[in-house]
Amino acid sequence: MSARYGMVIDLDRCTGCGSCMIACAAENNVPSLPQATARTGLTPMLVRKVSNGGEGTARREAFIPIMCMHCEHDTPCVKVCPQQAVEVDKATGIVMQMPQRCLGCRYCMTACPYHARYFNWWDPSWPAGMEKSLNPGVASRMRGVVEKCNLCHARLHSAMQKAAAAGKREIDLADYVPACVEACPTGAITFGNLADKNDPAAQEAHSPDTFRLLARIGTEPKVYYKSKEAWVRALAESPSGTASEVQHG
């Protein structure tokens, strides 16, 4: 049976600490380049600060982690890619990006309604010796291609190898936890198989106060959000309305 990996992020528990961003970058060998800026940097997981627009004591703020939403239906990046460098993995539901096929046209970045894709402008580099700290499960990033969250695919591979070594066809979900989920100090992210009704993530995805960004466009993202704050839920249909982040280009 094919899985549908996804997550539910409880925004009322997100403190905007940024642990998920750094853990993601460390896991995926994303370099920290001196020339990278908010427009040109590579942040497969990006926490955006949003507010209700109020002033003084009426002001409220929240943090929304944005990454690839792993759209299930009419996946915009898949539809526009001229190289077949993006595909939805039928076995997992993960939207996969193949950098070796990507020619860097950036159509997918334009098509992505969530601004969750990043162009890699530079060859990866690290200060002398720091390359020893690279994660061996992940290749270093390629220049000139588009990058995005792949739900820590290297961790999925490890879990699959472990399952295969034990003679199992299905992985133990405890072995497959993306870096951002593992890093969250408040446990705000529930990750799991949305196709399994008994999975806590699947149950939470259908709980009250849960929503998806830009649900009206029908892309069926596999990243769900949750908040009891009405103004936060209202942002779901216009996420850039009061966000203070710069859009990536």
Added chain:
Amino acid sequence: MKVTRRDLLVWSAGTAAGLLVTPVPWKLLDDTSIWSQNWPWIPQPARGPVEVKLSACTLCPNGCGMKVKMAAGWPVGVAGVSSHPVSRGALCPLGFGAHQLNWHPQRLRAVRRGVNASSWNEARTAFAKACSEGPVVVIDGYPGRAASSVLQSFAQQHNGEYRVVVGPEARALSTYEAWSGVPASALGYDLEHAQTIVSFGAPLLDGWGSPGRFTRLWAERAAGANDPQLRIIQVESSLSRTAGRAWRWVPLRTGAEFALASGLARVLLEEHLASARGPMPQLALADAATQTGLTVEAIRELARTMVVRTPAVAIASDDNPAVAALNVVLGSVGTRGGIVRRSQPAEAYVRADAAISSARAVLIDSSVPWDFTPRSDAEVFRFAAWDGGSKRGDWLLPSPGFLEELTDVPTAPTSAFETYAVAPALVKAPCEVQSAAQFLSSIDPTLATAEKTIHSRCEDLFRGRAGTLRGQEETPVAKLASAQKLEEQLSLGAVWVGEAPRTGALRCEVKEWPTAFSSAHPESWSTTWPAPVLPPLATKLYRESSLREAPEKRNA
């Protein structure tokens, strides 16, 4: 057929135009692009056996439990240890990039005196000469370690002085030391049993204490609930991360925390809202309202709210004595859910922020935050793993970096119960390094080394038969076979956890309400981060996103 020059030109132009409609040039362009994307000199991850080792983060005194993923003998990733009794699986954002710090371009790789290159021999000779000429002050930023006992012993045996630099969380407890006689290093917050927490600007959800301890507690008992089990009231002038997530945010004028704490204590005493007694603040309620920008009624209402759900405790962001006195009035000192005394005895330390007089030399351990500058004209021997820029003509001595030395991890400053862990050396240093303790041991070989001290501490714990060892399973120390077994388990990532705090073992006597105090504005980043540099990946937070402000004081 004669081929003219014109025919040749036409053929060439036609070929060039024709090629454009074939895949050849585009394929060549693509191949060139892919080839140039994979230059042999582009760094690739090392191949080798991957293993996970358990340790603890020693970059600040909170000692969070850490899983270190090692490949080919080098750390390639870190994560929290969910079974850790204090950090509970969490790390601060900086901790997740800490494994790259050892290769930071600002890594201190050689002994320096000011801007001039020097050597370990010259440094040893100069320090030994200074010791023979006058008293030496040794400054530690992470007291309680085995290495700290080496520093302390050296100071005692050489007619010197041992002082400590403590973070704001530990400073906030120092007022109780003056009132109770119990060392601040023996005090902690029993937050797990509190029902109301009034924070006076303490960044509870942004790096206060051990990051995981409070964030996990908040997530379990308060997050997203309209009527949470744990009420957090954040008193702060701006909408900080904690204020935005608190049950209630009380905005007040900057620096008016003292006035508000005084006003709240006055209401508690006047309306007999709290069981404990204390001195009446001199500040009238109307004056407190004027200073804070709140109304008198708002202060009264806040005081009443504080005691609806008890135990309630107030937490200051610094050593504001009015907040400490408010806790005395609330009856939150020495009681469950308040300020508690840990079960083991602890030492009182002299703080290093006072002026140092008549010292011949000052030795600063690498655990002391780089921003700290001793108030002294003495010759300074500073140990550091990273160079934040030369200060005066100080000696700069390269010390072990992240996970490069064996060290022990004593109780975190705000913890309600004792813990003890060991962080083994997992990584080789890229240059010749020495910790301050090793340096002093080389000058005075009679000192017990940090390794021996850890060994003897494990024997003491074993002989005490108290507490439990928490690793993959929980084992009472009394059931362990030997001290060696205890030390072995600690080296493999287990944590010794002491007994519950003793309520009633702490009594504070406050005769007069404290005099005025001005609170410092809390920093955007953790103030206990000792290094002058941040992990390179921290730029994701402030340069590649607008999540945080760029750290102005640091040389990241």
